Amino acid sequence: MIVECLKLFYTFVKLGFLSFGGGYAMLSMIMSEAQQFSVSKVQFADLNALDMVVPGSIAINAATYVGYMHQGLAGAISATIGVSLPSFVLTIVIMRFFARFKDNVYLTDTLSGIKPAAVGLIAAAAITIAAEVLVIQGKKLGDVFLNPLSTFSLAGVIIFIVTAVLNIRFKVNPILLTVLAGIVGAFVMS
Amino acid sequence: MFHSKIIDFISKKKLHKYFALFITFLKASTFTFAGGLAVVPAIERDAVEKYHLLNKDEFMEYATLSQTMPGVIALNCATLVGRHAGGFVGMLAAGFGAILPAFSLMVLATIAANMIPQQGPLLGAMQGIRAASAALILSAAFSLGRYNLKNAFAIVLMIAVFLLTVFGNLSAPLLVVLSGIAGCIYQRIRRYRERRVDNDC
Numbered sequence: 001m002i003v004e005c006l007k008l009f010y011t012f013v014k015l016g017f018l019s020f021g022g023g024y025a026m027l028s029m030i031m032s033e034a035q036q037f038s039v040s041k042v043q044f045a046d047l048n049a050l051d052m053v054v055p056g057s058i059a060i061n062a063a064t065y066v067g068y069m070h071q072g073l074a075g076a077i078s079a080t081i082g083v084s085l086p087s088f089v090l091t092i093v094i095m096r097f098f099a100r101f102k103d104n105v106y107l108t109d110t111l112s113g114i115k116p117a118a119v120g121l122i123a124a125a126a127i128t129i130a131a132e133v134l135v136i137q138g139k140k141l142g143d144v145f146l147n148p149l150s151t152f153s154l155a156g157v158i159i160f161i162v163t164a165v166l167n168i169r170f171k172v173n174p175i176l177l178t179v180l181a182g183i184v185g186a187f188v189m190s
Numbered sequence: 191m192f193h194s195k196i197i198d199f200i201s202k203k204k205l206h207k208y209f210a211l212f213i214t215f216l217k218a219s220t221f222t223f224a225g226g227l228a229v230v231p232a233i234e235r236d237a238v239e240k241y242h243l244l245n246k247d248e249f250m251e252y253a254t255l256s257q258t259m260p261g262v263i264a265l266n267c268a269t270l271v272g273r274h275a276g277g278f279v280g281m282l283a284a285g286f287g288a289i290l291p292a293f294s295l296m297v298l299a300t301i302a303a304n305m306i307p308q309q310g311p312l313l314g315a316m317q318g319i320r321a322a323s324a325a326l327i328l329s330a331a332f333s334l335g336r337y338n339l340k341n342a343f344a345i346v347l348m349i350a351v352f353l354l355t356v357f358g359n360l361s362a363p364l365l366v367v368l369s370g371i372a373g374c375i376y377q378r379i380r381r382y383r384e385r386r387v388d389n390d391c
Contacts, residue, residue: 014363015363016260016261017260017261018260018363018366018367019260019261019366020258020366021334021338022257022263022334023262023263024327024330024331024334025334027327028327028362029362029363031362032355032361032362032363033361033362033363042320045319045320045321045323045324046303046316046319046320046323048323048324048326048327049319049320049322049323050296050299050300050303052326053299054292054295054296054299055219055220055221055291055292055295056219056264056288056291056292056293056295056296057219057262057263057264057265057288057292059261059262060262060265060289060292060296061292061296064292064293064296064297064300065296065300068296068297068300068301069300073297076293076297076300077293080289080293083261083262084262084265084285084289086260086261087259087261087262087265087266087268087269087285088269088281088282088285090259090260090261090266091266091269091270091273091281092273092278092281094255094259094270095270095273095274106374107258108377109373109374109376109377109378110370110371110373110374111258111370112343112344112373112376112377113347113369113370113371113372113373113374113376114369114370114373115334115338115344116338116339116343116344116345116347116348116351116369117347117351117365117366117369117370118334118338118366119331119334119335119338119339120347120348120349120350120351120352120355120365121351121352121355121362121365121366122330122331122334123328123331123335123348123352124351124352124355124356125327125355126324126325126327126328126330126331127328127352127356128355128356129320129323129324129327130324130325130328133317133320133321133323133324134321134324153317155318156317156320156321157321159318159321159322159325160321160322160324160325161325163321163325163326164326164328164329167325167326167329168328168329168332168333174326174329177322177325177326178319178322178323178326180322181318181319181321181322182315182318182319182322183315183318184318185314185315185316185318185319185321186311186314186315186318187311187314188314188318189313189314189315189317189318190310190311190312190313190314
């Protein structure tokens, strides 16, 4: 248990130091590391839905969730301390060299690569989760080549597309969309 | 007698400051849902106008810096402002205030979510919510891409990272480090070319 908690702590410290660009960038990185903590992609979809209704930073919420799912309360505490530690350490370092850090050429150069990468990581997370949650239970994604229509849940695909369009194009409130998707799902998908 | 009164006064003033930092970020973290930049106006109102922990220009500078730093943006903002206004203890007070609501409410939410029975209409509702949830992550990629994909290099890099994650199964931390290096190399080449063009003219 202590070993597992230390592993959680170490992983989240690493993710904290390497994640630029806010909550969703970190969420996609956490997903790539979460397989070792027995959190499935379906559970990640649940996590994202919970994130929207639970206050606070997405990344802290995500660390708490993954930690709790893996090792209970002790795991949640280890992961949360881990993901928070970089902010404290970097604040002490940066405040000492504030003027030099702000316009540092290496930093802006590095960020010019990391920011587009974050977009790619988030898109990849979305597609991976979508592939997982939209496939009908008991089928594999590979079946799509044999029989595309019976591999995906039709209602799920429609909810996915409608939600994406309404949110991206028309800026409809995400919490409202989540609630509506739940209601539609309760009637159509059970 | 007089001496002890001064010490008493100082520590009271300090304690008041730590408390102000803690409350400011506790409130900001409790009443914002999306995280990130949404918290900035709420923090500004409390930290600058109500408690006078720092002035507006200093605050804006820290708010910008907290997005450039790696890590949790709202927490970066808390530790920077806390450290500025209250030293090391101030940093801990502000940071703890920012973490506490997110952590404790998420633990409760996780326990509650695990109790939802996975069958019947509730399972259907969960599946609908999961489909919407995946779509909303895709939407996050779009809104971030709108600001960060402004040249061919950025677009190629984004597509490469996407493909390597989905099909190559490479780990995200590795890809982030490689993209950072790619960014450095690209900017260096770009500056070198600009200089050569300038010399030719």
